[in-house]
Amino acid sequence: MLCKIIRQLSLLFVMLCLLPGCATLRSGQESNGGAPVVTQLAKTGHSWNGVLLPAYPVGRPEVTILRINIPAGARLETHRHPVINAGVLTSGQLTVVTADGKTLHLKAGDPIVEVVNTLHYGMNEGQVSAEIIVFYAGVTDAPITVLEPR
Helix, strand or coil: CHHHHHHHHHHHHHHHHHCCCCCCCCCCCCCCCCCCCCCCCCCCCECCCCCECCCCCCCCEEEEEEEEEECCCCECCCEECCCEEEEEEEECEEEEEECCCCEEEEECCCEEECCCCCCEEEECCCCCCEEEEEEEEEECCCCCCEECCC
16 A cells, blocks of 8 residues: 555656656755656657647646546546646556547556547456546636536
8 A cells, every 4th residue: 555655656746747847856965865767758749649739728727636546347438628638547457439439558657648629438448446647737617527418
């Protein structure tokens, strides 16, 4: 359990360092050994399906970070995100499918830059729960996810 928490905090630290404005990490006297290692997981202007990302929404910026657990065998409802979002699958596996049939298979450790304003769903075809941490770059009082009407 402690190992999982440390892993998640480490992942969160790396993701926060990738946000704009965080240009360097320092290894000074307060360091307990070697220099930090930064691995870039993603840097792109396109979503995973190759579509150019839209401009950021106008309004007061609001960052939302969600930890989403998807049980083995579960399928999420079809939905879309009106804002740019990206995440990292921290455990398990996940398949993302767009309305036009484009498919992305993720395994633990894989990053994703999600599709924006494109209907899609995720499903866990694995034997264990999948966990993904997702960062949404939205604005106050605006949704980050919109479910497809049934």
